[in-house]
Amino acid sequence: RxxxxxxxxxxxxxxxxxxxxxxxxxxxxxxxxxxxxxxxxxxxxxxxxxxxxxxxxxxxxxxxxxxxxxxxxxxxxxxxxxxxxxxxDPATEFPQGAIFGRSHRRLAPHIYSEQEICDLLAATRRLAPHGGLRPATYEMIFGLIAATGLRLSEALHLRCGDVDLDQGVLTVRNTKFRKSRHVPLHPTVVAALNRYVVVRARHGAIDRDTLLFLSSSGGALPTRTVHWVFQRLRGELG
The missing domain is CATH 1.10.150 (DNA polymerase; domain 1)
Known part of the structure; x- marks a missing residue:
């Protein structure tokens, strides 16, 4: 060429x-x-x-x-x-080496304690509107991530058909390496999901292919919105 x-x-x-x-x-x-x-x-x-x-x-x-x-x-x-x-074209030039330092720098992660997670989930229940889909959704998302280690993107892409409450298993599809995996659920998480599904059913059909987590308008939850809510609650908790 x-x-x-x-x-x-x-x-x-x-x-x-x-x-x-x-x-x-x-x-x-x-x-x-x-x-x-x-x-x-x-x-x-x-x-x-x-x-x-x-x-x-x-x-x-x-x-x-x-x-x-x-x-x-x-x-x-x-x-x-x-x-x-x-x-x-062999005459192409490009800066050699890491002239600006490494492009990937890991920050030390903050490991949340059990008490911090409980405080965060309690704070989600105070979100408006009281008793509505929004507080239930954020409590379930944050609780599910804490209990299973799911990535946020994986949680937000879950479909209702991916949740088998009888067997206590989640199916996470098209993961980071384009594979699917099964995630076992603790009985307390299954109980929380059962409670969430009751609230979720009031705001849209529970079909196999519909999203498990919805925004207040009935659409998909944007990742940036979830990040914003998390940062806001974390700020309130100090």
Whole structure:
């Protein structure tokens, strides 16, 4: 393959993303960033091989948050695309090494005590409207995550048919590695889910394919909304 000087970087990015997606890669967020980078480069009028300078102009100048961790993550997203460009044109330049430090830095997790979890669940029951779907939903989501270790995204994607209350088992579908798994439930969690289902049934059909957790409007609960409620309750509890 040879990169011609007449092609825009955006057209090359589209080819690259199409190839990767055809191989089964999910590139929603990286794809958006690579496309934004290609548009930026084309808008400058740059032609010829990719250069380190123009890459850093985008990585640092176009970042929403001006900090090394953000820059490092943006470089990490572009690196596979740069390798693709280098296979078309060996004159392609790209910053070498971790010039802004590591792109993935783990923060020490906070391990919640049993008392903290009980306080959090008690706080969800005080959410408005009293006795409605909203407080019941957040109590169940936070309680289920604490009891089973589910990821938030996994909990929010649960369908009513994924919950077998007779056997005390959850089926979590399409997990991080595109597999499904079965999660055994403690009897206290089964009892809590039985109580939740009674409330949930007043606000929508309990069919196999309907979502277990609904927003007050009857739609899917956005992840950012759940995060916001969690942060608000955590702030109230101190």
């Amino acid at each position: 040879v990169m011609t000087t007449t092609r825009t970087l955006l057209s090359l990015a589209e080819d690259y993303l199409a190839e990767r997606r055809a191989l089964g890669f999910d590139l929603r967020i990286p794809g958006d960033q690579i496309t934004a980078f290609a548009r930026f480069v084309d808008a400058t009028g740059h032609t010829g091989p990719l250069t380190t300078r123009i890459t850093l102009d985008w990585v640092q100048g176009q970042a929403k948050y001006a900090k090394p961790l953000t820059w490092a993550r943006r470089l990490e997203v572009l690196r596979p695309f740069a390798r693709y460009l280098a296979s078309l």
